[in-house]
Amino acid sequence: MTTTTPPTAAPASTPGSSKAPGTDIRPGRILAAVLTAQFMALLDVFIVNVAAPTIRVELDASGAGLQLVIAGYTITYAVLLITGARLGERLGHRRVYLVGLAVFTAASLACGLSQSTGQLIAFRLLQGAGSAVLIPQVLSLIQRNFTGEARMKALGAYSAVLATGAAAGQVVGGLLVSADLFGTGWRPVFLVNVPVGLVLLAVAARVLPRDDRSEPGRARGLDLPGLVMLGAAVSAFTVPLVLGEQEGWPLWTWVSLGAAAVIFALFCGYEGRLARRGGAPLISPRVLRVPGMGLAVFRLGAVMAVNSGFLFVLSLHVQGGLGYSALRAGLTFAPSAIVFGVVGLTWRKWSVQLQRALIPGGFALAAVSCVAVGLLLRDGGDGGIWLYAALVGGGVGMSLGFSPTLTRALATVRPEEAADASGFLATVTQLGQLTGVAVFGAIFLAGIESQGAPGAYSSADALLVSFYALAAAAALGAVSGLVRRRR
Template sequence: MLAVALAAQFMALLDAFIVNVAAPTIQSELHASGAGLQLVIAGYTITYAVLLITGARLGDRLGHRRVYLFGLAVFTVASLACGLARGTGELIAFRLLQGAGSAVLIPQVLSLIQRNFAGEARVKALGAYSAVLATGAAAGQVLGGVLVSADLLGTGWRPVFLVNVPVGVVLLALAFRVLPRDDAAALAAGRARGLDLPGLVLLGAAVSLFTVPLVLGQQEGWPLWSWLSLAAAVLFFTLFCAYESRLARRGGAPLIAPRLLRSPGMGLAVFRVAAVMAVNAGFLFVVTLHVQGGLGYSALRAGLTFAPSAVVFGAVGLTWRRWPQPLQRALIPGGFALAAVATAAVGLLLRDGGDGGLWLYAALVGVGAGLSLGFGPTLTRALATVRAEDAADASGLLATVTQLGQLTGVACFGALFLHRLESAGAPGAYSSSDALLVCAYALASVAALGAVSGLVRLRR
């Protein structure tokens, strides 16, 4: 059951990044405009981020197994449609649908783990979950580079979408057989809570207003509408919090249970998860810009550059529980500190247009290990105190924080990189490496904040 659930999640997460390295080929073959190409890449992310909380609550009401199967089916059909798209408009529409399928599918995975595993088995399952969650980004870069460079049967960019179809069909058949039937009592309790439509509308508006300018603002030069949208996002989020608090005081069923936010460590967990995802996504983005734009790497070589980080992230996520007990309390601050040192080291190794040599791969291993230690133990310890009936809320909350952290990292560090590059005037490996070094120091600063947060001791 766990293998099937995580395989589908990995495939869905992969698609948020696999299209990045295929973007030049898509633009060339479909004659896409700059705005059209942005929406091909960003459309998936927008619907995915906006609908995550809704997907989590639908699983609570309709059954996690049923909603998981539905989301996987939508994602698979949309992938086929993307691979067969004849124009930019079709591809954008099907990417939006693909993101919606992911938003319905992914929250069910954590809910299935929370409801079907206990004790040490749950800890192991969460370790596998965290490893899959954050390796999808790097793996997407690698696989995208491989598929685009292979140009299978002259199909160019299309295999980055079509590869999902046979995998999705097999997973649907397996999931139908191995996923447990939804418990009638749990379904009744979920339906009794209601859907909280006003809360969904307010939160959906807040996430939409926050997501769209982050995704499109950099390419558009941060126009006035992007800043107004971000300001409106703050307003809608404030209204959402006020409405949810009032609903809880009146005995209603808020979209996110207040007791979930009061769970020991949940607030710090939200911050740390956001920090890990921002550093991870920002690092992948700016290093990709540097090695492809500044150093002239091919899509395949650029993708394979991140393989050490992805492999180590996954390996550490699966094994940290077996490390010596005296080390356990230091894993989170130590992991963030290691990530801070390693990201700064990558910037220093690639300065002056160099390729970093073998030391670069050692630094990439440090980035993967450090971020994994900051993420895995945080997620496991936070969810250890979550009630089974709050599993859907926890799934939606942490999945949304994960996605918003990635978006923020790409937007902020991408903007810093491009601004620094433009300020340098003459493009080239030297200017690009200077921009990367500045970003590396900024990434290290965020990781250092995570290390400080890891030193906070909670009262039991």
């Protein structure tokens, strides 16, 4: 396949076609409401990272407890995404969106008021569950309420927001912790969600179109066996990735990863048999058969692994090796976050000749930027202005690898399959992020341990090795970008 222009999208529901009393349905307002919720929920995946040292001191948290505070959100979020997508299809996207947003907002308040590590872990798990219910509805609402060029623009904005949440979380977290508002320390990283969530609940209840009770997906069951098997497979994959480094990669982590592969194979076999019997599998086979979906899954997983590994390792280095404050560490990532968002919103306006090389070129630029960052910091210095130039290059490259891939993968997904596609691709991106943090974080930490006492130079050496590995992963993405062009 040589074309780089996304295929014409299938017709979607016209905004306002099922207007309810008290609603004011306008496409721009729908997009603003759902993307604000998307950004807020994604922010909380990373916003806690820079607050972790303060949380540990104030709550006297153990290393394992602190790890669960950070990872608890991610675990329930990743495990329940597919479930959230199917609930939206069955019960109505607007209704489930509002429920997920309410749960997320209430859990954020509870996190901010927690008085012990145990309470904070429990409420982080609940917060992740609310996010998993909320996030899949965002893409489904976009798919169902936009058509043609407007739909493509909305998907571009969705891609930009989805991918900038990580870096923005570091920046916002650093600002809030450093500000120490009213002496509250780490608590504003959670409490900031409360007023935003309350306003968003009121706005979304007014601007989102009423659910259409005649939608065909309402008649489909929840496929409970499939949900259980997929949830078990994702859990078995996620938990060791999240906790493995902290625990020293004991035997149970490898057993769990092996079990994840076995359970997933059983899940695939069961889903295939269910589809052949005329049942309603958890993920529609038509979604998996969308042209280029397999390559898109690989590219999305690769770019999110590189992005999350890049941010995680560099964050560890600048805070641990260079001694940056939470605020300075957060602001270091601002250039990357800004260009990621700008490129995600504008790449479709570039020339057709240039667009043919966007995906492989983006991965290649990300690879070069990873090598540049590693070399600039290898002597224990801060890299000066050239570091920010390399970070901008990395942001541009990873945005070009991510945004066109996601937009084009969704271009041929029919509106009635939006729930399946949203849950599936959101899970892929989340698992990509987890894999990147686990794999490249382990390389970095192992490099420090091999050199004895930590310091700026040992951290810089470990960073260089990690960023060479990140560059290799990005190069694989560039190769995958060439495969589709030759087809």
